[in-house]
Amino acid sequence: MENVTGMTKTKKTHRPLSWQRVLPWVIPVLIILAWQAAVSAGWLNSNLLPSPLAVLQDGVKLAASGELMKNVSISLFRALTGFAIGGSIGFILGMANGLSKVSRALFDSTIQMLRNIPHLSLIPLVIILLGIGEGAKISLVAVGVMFPVYINTYHGITRVDPELIEMGKAYGLSKRQLLAKVIFPGALPTILVGIRYALGVMWTTLIVAETISSSSGIGYMATNAQEFMNMDTVLLCILMYALLGKASDLIAKALEDICLGWQQTGRSEG
Known part of the structure; x- marks a missing residue:
């Protein structure tokens, strides 16, 4: 009886997890299938909106030539470097001010005054100060990323339960121990939300930055393809941005699961 009960509990635990992995992909797959069917049936003009199969074939061709991976790696470098710089500045300022x-x-x-200036409106200023090289693109990403990380870090630090802080002081924790064992863990969920949001801003900013006087990157591929009305490559670039954004979000969610596993454990025990 105990084994049967244990097996039942295991099934109940794993079924929702399998559905949670499948369900997010149902709508995208249905959209792609409907898109392919509409182009094949002639309902959509394949010159204006190529089929998913044509986009895939274009991607395979560009991957085989090495052009796709070269430009994707350049875009990844710009995005991650900008995120590291802007995220670090935002985190340090958020901690300090909190x-x-x-x-x-x-x-x-x-x-707060600077935060309310749309960071993409700084493009003319950035070009004047830094030119059109890598520094300008990375700087734009860094500025876009900095404010979400700052706001969420600052909010998380200042919203930690004061009673927990007082309890830590009562137990004789030093300031450093209080920060490491009470304040930072209490602020971590909000900080991770800021990081997840900042990852989305990172790709949005990079898309715009790479369409301005670029000679490499996914945005350059899209702009170059647009000039020659190569819609296969334009749609491929859009798809690459979407996949990279989804991968970033999955990494952020995995980071949340790892860092906040103690919360889930506490809830299940409760």
């Missing part, structure tokens, strides 16, 4: 009233009074008001 923990120190002096730092908050000195920096927060200025940061």
Whole structure:
């Protein structure tokens, strides 16, 4: 009886997980199948909107020539470098302003004013200051990423339950121990939300940055293909951005599961 019960519980636990893996892909697959069927039936003009099969064939051709991987790797370098720089600055400022009233009074008001300026409107200024090279593209990504990370880090630090902090002090924790064992773990869920949101901003910013005077990257491929009305490559570039964005989101979710596993354990025990 115990074994049967254990097996039943295991099945109940694993079934939802398998459905959770399958369901997110149902709508995209249905859209692709409907798209392919519409082009094959002649309902859509294949010159204006090529079929998914044609896009896939174009991707295989570009991958075989090495052009696709070269441009994808360049875009990844720009995105990750900008994210590392902007995310680090946003995290440090968020921690500093969240923990120190002096730092908050000195920096927060200025940061909030800058945050309300659309970062893509800075493109002309960035080009004047940095030109059209790699520095300009990476800087735009860094600026776009910095503010979501800053806001969520600052919010997470300042919203930690004061009673937990007082309890930590009562147990004799030093400031460093209080930060490591109480404040940072309490703020971590909000910080990770900021990172996940910033990853989306990262790709949105890069798309725009790479369409401006670029000679490499996915955005350059799309712009170059547009000039020659090569819709296969244009749609392939859009698909690559979508897949890279989805991969970033999956990594962020996995990071949340790893870092916040203690919360799930606590809830299941409760």
